[in-house]
Every structure is written in structure tokens, then in C-alpha cells.
Amino acid sequence: MYEIPFLRPNLVKKDRLLSYFEKIEASRIYSNYGPLNHLFETRVIAQMFGGLGAAVTVHNATIGLMLAISQSKRPRGKYAVMPSFTFAATPLAAEWCGLEPYFLDIEPDDWQMNRAQLEETVERLGEQIAVVVPYATFGSAIDLSIYDKLLQEGIPVVIDAAASFGTTVAEDAAQFGKGFGGAVVFSFHATKTFGVGEGGLVYSADQNLIQRIRRAGNFGFSSSRESVMLGLNSKISEYTAAIALATLEGFQAVQERRKTIIGYYRRELQQQDLLLRGWSAQKMQGQVPLQFFSLLSPDSPGNREVIQRLASHSIEARTYFSPACHQQKQFQSYPRSDLQVTERIADRIVSLPLWEEMNEATVGRIVKVLGSITEENAV
Ligand SMILES: *Cc1c(COP(=O)(O)O)cnc(C)c1O
Secondary structure (H helix, E strand, O other): OOOEOOOOOOOOOHHHOHHHHHHHHHHOOOOOOOHHHHHHHHHHHHHHOOOOOEEEEEOOHHHHHHHHHHHHOOOOOOEEEEEOOOOOHHHHHHHHOOOEEEEEOEOOOOOOEOHHHHHHHHHHHHHHEEEEOOEOHHHOOOOOHHHHHHHHOOOOEEEEOOOOOOOEEOOOOEEOOOOOOOEEEEEOEOOOOOOOEOOEEEEEOOHHHHHHHHHHOEOOEOOOOOEOOOOOEOOOOHHHHHHHHHHHHOHHHHHHHHHHHHHHHHHHHHHOOHHHOOOEEOOOOOEOOOOOEEEEOOOOOOHHHHHHHHHHOOEOOEOOOOOOHHHOHHHOOOOEOOOHHHHHHHHHEEEEOOOOOOOHHHHHHHHHHHHHHHHHHHO
16 A cells, blocks of 8 residues: 555545435436436536537447547548557557557657648558547647648547546637537546546537437437447446536536646646756646646656655556557557657656645655655766
8 A cells, every 4th residue: 555546536425426316216217318317418518518519428438439430430441540659448449440550659748649740641541541549648638720620631530538528728718629520538437537437428519420429329229229330338327427417516626626736746846846857747738637647757767767766655656658559469560650759758757646635745745756866866
């Protein structure tokens, strides 16, 4: 046991679920896009997406990615173009759709899919591209104008926005993804900022796309319960919908709390001069209520040693996403561009604890250990 664990998920408490559970007992509807699920989807669109577009819940983001890719991909395409610096679920979802991941590098500052490589790859692979799957890295928003353009050219885009539920973008503080014509996939896993246990959501401004995903997620059934398309079962139960509704009610406070802790990290990094001593942070877009806090260690020592040093101070840290996807056995044989930045970041990435009861002293203790590592190395 660590004194400071990496995550301490804090899902909504039972008192806030009771009134919803009573509704389930009264309706005796337990699944199949029931009344609580409908209420949740309606509230999400109204409250977070300003009434624009449509959304369907899914059992988890991996299934959401599979359905979104399956319902978006060009039938003759072969590749799902994506960054290697993402979670294994992204290339796995492409594989389940019969596609080959095609890995691109990331930008050195914001860790988002490399824009020049994307342009070059779209040009070179042409019709062989079935879908482009950018990842909104660690919850940050991304500039969607590039992907709007791809959609206009007829290239489908599915955004892995697993960690971005709650991320808002400047102008009108709208949820990231609002108005996007491709699919945007969010995760509600217990470890994410909006955690319900297992769950997720697919959003799009394209109501037809969401309608197809909803149908595919219910065995591909037509209204006469005939299976008319490649389907599976991706539905959440009404109990999960109840948790999601209660989570939405308290979500503002969770977002604020996380932003406060992120503020502690920023202040401590500055006060202890870490950014002048070779450490660096991700350039973020939008207001991001992070799931955990990511930092790049100096070239030496590498992140494995940093993790060990933190552990020796009873602090648990991780290295998301190291190994990167192209370095994992399941994905090693897939085509890829030059992945220099990904490999360099995979050697340096450190994912630091973030949970809602953390205070400034806890953050200070973590950053102090990081500072002591660089000091020793400088000697
Ligand atoms: C968490 C995560 C997923 C998977 O989400 P699940 O809901 O657990 O399936 C996919 N992609 C990324 C980038 C993630 O961070």
C-alpha cells in the first residue's frame, strides 16, 4: 500500500442513488435504453452540448470506439490512422472492425497526432484509409478544424476522447466535441473524471450516425426486431444510468476540485523550479479536469527510475502510455510513420497521482521528490 496512491476513484455515494433506484423498482425497466438512460442522454445534450447533436450511451469506451468505427468506416478502406501514443483500446477497436492500425507520431508540445504526418499520410494512402482516429491526449481538447476538413473530403473521423468528458473550450465553455460531425467517444470508467464504474458515451452532431450506433448496439435490430446490420450489445443498465444521472448532478464540483489540484501542481512545479530543470508539461487546450497529472522527466534519469524513486517515498505513479502502442506485441507488425517523438516521450512520461481529496501539501510532497531526483543528477 502506498501512502499516496495513484488514483482514489470517488464515485457518487449511495444516498444520491436511492431516488433513482426507486424509479427503477417502480418502472421495472432495467435496460434497453430505458427511461433513466433516456433522461441521462437528454440532459447531457441539453446541459453539456448546448442542445446540439445527439448521443448514445455505451457499456464502455472500447465498445463505443468499435461501434463508431464500424458505423463510420469506408467499406473499401483498410487502415485506421491513429497516433501510437494512445491507450491499447484504440488500435484494438480498429482490429475488431477488421482494420489495420496505421500509427503516426505526435507533436512534441501538445502530444496530439502529428499534423504534417497526417497530411502526408492522407495524401499517400488515399482511398486505403477507412477512418482517422485521433486521440484527445489526456483529456485535452484538440483543434477540430483539421478533422472538419477531412470529413468534408469524405474521410470518416472518430475521436477517441475517452478522458475528455468535462473538458470545455473557451468561447462558450461548451463540452469539447460539440458540433463535430464525426463520432466523439467518451469513457465513464471509474478511473476517469466522470466515473460510473463501466460506461461511456458516443456523441455526434450527425443524428443519423448516432441512430445507427444505437441500433448496432442493440443487436442491429430494426423496429420489428429483425437484425439488419452488424450489431452487438453495448447497452448500459438502468442502474448505470442512475449512477450517471447522479454523477452529472455533482459533476461541476468534481471539475472545480480537479482544477484546483491541477493549480497546486502548476504552482509547486514553478516554486520548485522544475520546469527550468529539464521537466516539462503538456501544452493543453481548453479547460481540462484531468484524470491524472502527466509530466516529462529530463532525459536522465528515465521515467522507470523516477517511478521507483517515487515508490521509495510511498508515492504511486505510472507511465501512460509507455510502452506506446507500436511497441506492444499485439501491434508491432502494423505500418507506421517515423515515431521519434512518441519513443522519446514514452521514455520520459510520468503520470502523477490525482484524486479529489488531495491537498496542497500532498502535491508539494510529490513535486519535492521529483526535484530531489534532478538535483542529485546535476551533481
Ligand atoms: C480509458 C481509455 C479508453 C477505454 O475506455 P473504457 O471505457 O475503459 O473502455 C480508451 N482510450 C483511451 C485513450 C482511454 O484513456
